[in-house]
Amino acid sequence: MNFLTQIWILILSISIIIYLFEKIRKQKYIVKFSMPWFFTFLIIIILAIFPNLIDIIAMLLGIKEATNAIFFIAICMLVNNIINLSFSMSEAKKQSIRMAQEIALLKKDIFNINEEITGEFKLVQDIAVLYNENSNKKI
Amino acid sequence: MKKIVIIPAYNEQNNLIGVINDLKTNAPDFDYVIINDGSTDDTISLCSENGCNVINLSINLGIGASVQTGYIYALENGYDIAVQFDGDGQHEAKYLKKMYNEMIKTGSDMVIGSRYLTKNGFQSTALRRMGIKILSKLIKVLHKQEIKDVTSGLRMINKRVMTAFVEYYPYDYPEPETIAFCIRKKIKITEVPVTMRARREGNSSIDSMQSIYYMLKVSFSIIVDYFKRL
Numbered sequence: 001m002n003f004l005t006q007i008w009i010l011i012l013s014i015s016i017i018i019y020l021f022e023k024i025r026k027q028k029y030i031v032k033f034s035m036p037w038f039f040t041f042l043i044i045i046i047l048a049i050f051p052n053l054i055d056i057i058a059m060l061l062g063i064k065e066a067t068n069a070i071f072f073i074a075i076c077m078l079v080n081n082i083i084n085l086s087f088s089m090s091e092a093k094k095q096s097i098r099m100a101q102e103i104a105l106l107k108k109d110i111f112n113i114n115e116e117i118t119g120e121f122k123l124v125q126d127i128a129v130l131y132n133e134n135s136n137k138k139i
Numbered sequence: 140m141k142k143i144v145i146i147p148a149y150n151e152q153n154n155l156i157g158v159i160n161d162l163k164t165n166a167p168d169f170d171y172v173i174i175n176d177g178s179t180d181d182t183i184s185l186c187s188e189n190g191c192n193v194i195n196l197s198i199n200l201g202i203g204a205s206v207q208t209g210y211i212y213a214l215e216n217g218y219d220i221a222v223q224f225d226g227d228g229q230h231e232a233k234y235l236k237k238m239y240n241e242m243i244k245t246g247s248d249m250v251i252g253s254r255y256l257t258k259n260g261f262q263s264t265a266l267r268r269m270g271i272k273i274l275s276k277l278i279k280v281l282h283k284q285e286i287k288d289v290t291s292g293l294r295m296i297n298k299r300v301m302t303a304f305v306e307y308y309p310y311d312y313p314e315p316e317t318i319a320f321c322i323r324k325k326i327k328i329t330e331v332p333v334t335m336r337a338r339r340e341g342n343s344s345i346d347s348m349q350s351i352y353y354m355l356k357v358s359f360s361i362i363v364d365y366f367k368r369l
Contacts, residue, residue: 097200097310101208104174104196105215 009048013041036081143218144171145209148226150180165232176205203313210301222295230293234333238295248326252293252333260334274315282322289315316360
């Protein structure tokens, strides 16, 4: 691997790691979801520092070109991360549906309670009016 | 026995009142609740004007989650029997009594109103009938029980099934998968012949373009369900 390429990969990876780190520090990103990406870029950094590792991996995988081995590893890691994302999405969907259901049921409960209260309130009002009318008559 | 009819409704302003009136006259001993699945038409105002018993979901969750909301409501309010009943006027309330009698007589946990036992009334298009037949065969092969009308949205269930459905209910195209799920859980299912009307207004939740996806998705979920543990 070209020395210049190595430098560029290092700069890119480190800046992405810093970016993700900043997001977490500002509480805009949950640590749980950042872990696969930190892991991914850590591996990329290791490979950029020790390019000989890529040759070994390429040999083990039976891939002639070291560059192709890099692509292969990168795609594997991306697929892993994306599948994990769709798991999280599915979980989030399940949770949001249950929440929407609970909210709808709560709204219904509140509506019923309101009806009851206004009903009782009207009853009290009616009684008060009747009472007033009667007491006026007596006078 | 407290009985309730759950009516999932998404943009059914033209059909809903007819359905409610049908229920009030032909099945007076059943309570009802409309699950308004985030409709964008006047369903909400229509329901409040007519004083209907309605649960309004703020966002469109799809048929499965709507019906599940109804089951949660039914359980929380101590109902023993719940009926899923389409809000589009396809189903007729006069069959509820028949289904209820069948449920008591056979001691079933679930009674399905089936279009294909006597083959009267609206039978759906040939392509759709074929799809339903394939799904029915798939369930028969996997679970050794034949249910003719696996996609019927007219189903009566008891508390046991309600509890199971509150725990898990598929979100889209739920009917055939839940039948496989119920047979696997040793829930006793019987079918009762009913006739259904063609939809009066609006479109079915499944259009022809989605049919292939529907078949694939439902077959896949039935097969996956087969491999779930009890």
